[in-house]
Amino acid sequence: MSVNTWIIVAGDPAIGNLIDTARSLGGSVSVAVVGPRAVADTVAAAGVDKVVWFGEPGAVPAEAYATVVADAVAAATPGLVLAANRASDRVLLGATAARLQAPVLAAVSSITADGAGLVANCSVFGGIAEETVTVTGPLALLLEGGPVPAASTTVPVEELPATPLGITVVETKPSSFEQVDLGAAPRVVGIGRGLKTQEDLALINALADAAKAEVACSRPVAEGLDWLGKDRYIGVSGAHITPDLYFAIGISGQLQHMVGVRGAKTIVAINTDPNAPVFKEADYCLVGDLYALVPALTAALK
Numbered sequence: 001m002s003v004n005t006w007i008i009v010a011g012d013p014a015i016g017n018l019i020d021t022a023r024s025l026g027g028s029v030s031v032a033v034v035g036p037r038a039v040a041d042t043v044a045a046a047g048v049d050k051v052v053w054f055g056e057p058g059a060v061p062a063e064a065y066a067t068v069v070a071d072a073v074a075a076a077t078p079g080l081v082l083a084a085n086r087a088s089d090r091v092l093l094g095a096t097a098a099r100l101q102a103p104v105l106a107a108v109s110s111i112t113a114d115g116a117g118l119v120a121n122c123s124v125f126g127g128i129a130e131e132t133v134t135v136t137g138p139l140a141l142l143l144e145g146g147p148v149p150a151a152s153t154t155v156p157v158e159e160l161p162a163t164p165l166g167i168t169v170v171e172t173k174p175s176s177f178e179q180v181d182l183g184a185a186p187r188v189v190g191i192g193r194g195l196k197t198q199e200d201l202a203l204i205n206a207l208a209d210a211a212k213a214e215v216a217c218s219r220p221v222a223e224g225l226d227w228l229g230k231d232r233y234i235g236v237s238g239a240h241i242t243p244d245l246y247f248a249i250g251i252s253g254q255l256q257h258m259v260g261v262r263g264a265k266t267i268v269a270i271n272t273d274p275n276a277p278v279f280k281e282a283d284y285c286l287v288g289d290l291y292a293l294v295p296a297l298t299a300a301l302k
């Protein structure tokens with residue numbers, strides 16, 4: 001059984017993982033885009049079959065398009081609707097699922113189609129257990145976005161006239177931390193409580209620059225120590241990432257952290273404790289002091 005899928009995008013075209021998931025089910029892959037035209041153009045070149053775009057949003061937040069997106073996607077009667085696990089995307093997916101009377105699942109590790117419907121494996125209790133569910137009607141899934149793929153073909157962007165709901169952005173103030181979308185990063189350097197001072201983040205930033213990576217952290221570094229923004233911590237209550245390469249540096253590797261990096265293709269861990277749990281899940285285990293190993297790695301990468 002093949003399944004026709006719609007992907008909903010609210011301003012961030014990082015949907016590589018969603019396209020792979022949709023393609024694995026064999027049906028058509030269509031995308032509904034809310035946001036600037038450039039986002040629709042990027043998605044149209046990412047290896048999908050159809051892209052619809054709801055026009056320039058101006059000062060209107062993506063959430064204002066919830067009903068028009070829900071109506072357009074529901075009219076196509078998809079078997080599956082996907083969105084990346086980001087704030088605005090979640091709102092649009094929820095509205096569409098309600099319109100389709102479809103259940104919404106999050107933390108899904110795999111999805112397949114059999115003769116009767118869809119079968120999803122979902123991680124539950126913070127990754128301690130996995131639940132298998134079957135769904136006979138349409139289904140909506142929240143997944144990690146993944147880097148946007150570059151495909152060889154581009155499809156035309158179809159513009160749909162849309163009247164958004166009455167919400168307007170009147171002011172935007174930047175937070176004191178630089179925002180980051182870890183889900184779209186191909187390489188991530190994660191730092192934990194093995195770092196002694198905030199000033200020592202300079203070592204981590206230098207490695208990230210050399211590796212062309214984003215900097216992330218364990219939860220205590222962002223909540224408690226407050227050395228990095230809360231959008232930079234990874235784990236069950238933080239970001240779930242799917243990079244090609246993840247460095248776990250001075251991170252013990254507790255379950256609550258590791259469930260956020262299980263989608264990483266390669267994990268390199270640095271820890272002074274040879275029995276640190278992180279080494280059970282790492283592909284490359286460097287037992288040693290981060291203050292010696294990180295500068296050495298940075299120099300080697302340069």
Ligand SMILES: Cc1cc2nc3c(=O)[nH]c(=O)nc-3n(C[C@H](O)[C@H](O)[C@H](O)COP(=O)(O)OP(=O)(O)OC[C@H]3O[C@@H](n4cnc5c(N)ncnc54)[C@H](O)[C@@H]3O)c2cc1C
Pocket residue numbers: 191192193194195217218219220221233234235236237238249250251252253254255256257270271272273276288289290291
């Ligand atoms: C409900 C709940 C939700 C949670 N959600 C999250 C979450 O989403 N994300 C998350 O990260 N955590 C989460 N936690 C916290 C989690 O359980 C761990 O406490 C946390 O991940 C530990 O962070 P850490 O590895 O940085 O620190 P630690 O566990 O203190 O580990 C520090 C590590 O650094 C090593 N080290 C020390 N010095 C050096 C050195 N010089 N060189 C190299 N290595 C060194 C140590 O050997 C140690 O392994 C959650 C906890 C709860 C209860």
